[in-house]
Amino acid sequence: MKCRTFERLALSIALAACGSAAQAAEWSDTSIGYRYGTTFGEPFNKEDIAKNIFNLTHVSGYKYGTNFLNVDMLLSDNKDPASKGSSSGAQEVYVVYRHTLDIGKVSGKNFSFGPVRGIGATAGFDLNTKNDAGYNSSKRMIVAGPTLMMNVPGFLNVSLLALWESNAPYNSYTGVHTPRYDYDVHPMLNLAWGIPFDVAGVALSFEGFANFIAAKGTNEFGGGTAAETNIDMQVMYDVSPLIGASKKTFKVGLEYQYWRNKFGNPHSGPAGDGAFAKTPMIRAEYHF
Template sequence: MAHRPAALLALTLLAASASALAADWSDTSIGYRYGTHFAEPFNQKDISKSIINLTHASGYKYGSNFFNADLLLADKNDPASVGSNTGSQEVYVVYRHTLDLGKVTGADLKFGPVRGLGLTAGFDINTKDDAGYNSKKRMWVAGPTVMFDVPGFLNLSLLQLWESNAPYNGYSKTSVERYNYDPHPMLNLAWGIPFSIGSLPLSFEGYANFIAAKGKNEFGVGTKPETNIDMQVMYDLSPLVNAQKKTFRVGLEYQYWRNKFGNDHKGAAGKGAFAKTPMIRAEYHF
């Protein structure tokens, strides 16, 4: 089961490495966001987190690339180990490559509000040190994408997910060998739409993931469908500091995550499996 997505990923990475040599456009940024109402399953406390990110997006003749790495630094309400007053640390990496079928075939695939069709593939990887779970997620994704004809971009993808984990419980001091969940689909909507209010240059950005249940987890408990929506309104303050357009941006962000990681927020995971998190956000693009 793992060989098929891994082979697809290898082909994706080959395409991405070739495209990096001939990018038509690219945007790289470092950013910071902060919130005080993060949530983690089986933890009933509100958690404060600082998140530092490195993001890169680029386009080339046949498609586009997206890469993001988050460093998430929590306060003591999400402890790094049992009895610790130090908060957990996590690194979460996402990569996606979208191949534009119209550009590859030379065919005009526009119709109605749709400007093109594509194939998307990539992966998620994380590592986290915390008292209860110590996630080591590995996930391959692949599926078709519809690209809508809007200012900026609006993409809708139906992706198949192949996810596994190999957690370690600090309370019971037990580890689980890498466990593969059932392959399951995700409907993903990603967008970045510029707009303005008067003379204020703004942008509405984010993603929405609607994820099916992934069978039983590594402890034999059934999982639930997830809804994860993360969106922000960003303001380009570059003109105020005599910088090039879109160099410095600040904004407000909000994340809604129901049944986080497939845990039932009405069950033992409690309110920690239902995050409703406002954040402030700042970015520097170069």
């Protein structure tokens, strides 16, 4: 009960921060994107899965901090079926929101030291829903913790976040609905970056995130969980000048995801190779 109360309170604070900050935004970048790969994995599924992924991303800054919102729609091929016996692929929506409050800007003090230009406090949430044949995830997660903002071209944020995560899956094979289950509160080391560079005069950017997540105790079925590593990175090229558009309007690139023990499922156990994916992708974005 205490955990559920905390989740509701943290979610309310995060949403309020998003709304108030958006009204006073000093800068913003919104994009729609597409990526595609053929070697995605899902726990307890030994097949390589092709996915088309469409996303909406919004990043903005205001007087005291920044907001980040990303919504992914993931469309699997039929190797990740939508339901028992279905010839259609599963569909998933995954939402991530983060708000980072810059402590230096709030206090009017300089907290820079060494390679660190500032410190912040980050809070937010993850939500997902998926209609696959076996698990039908309904993830809810609140995150909160300190952030170091590094002094690099572009940005590099390093956060140590506590995770309050729960799920309430439905197994279409057995017809069993699992009541919402709270995992143990567990930590995550998160890196998020966007760093410009050039090769032979060609302007590129190195972007992505890395999550190193501790085990979250016993899962909702009584099994153990494992530490999880999810690294997703891309090199993007701004093709806007080639087509007569404003800079940073159209970007294309290559992306790679390394995901070990996906969602805390040990890949050395029954979850198998599907819980350890190494996925190259193509990616395109339109910014407005």
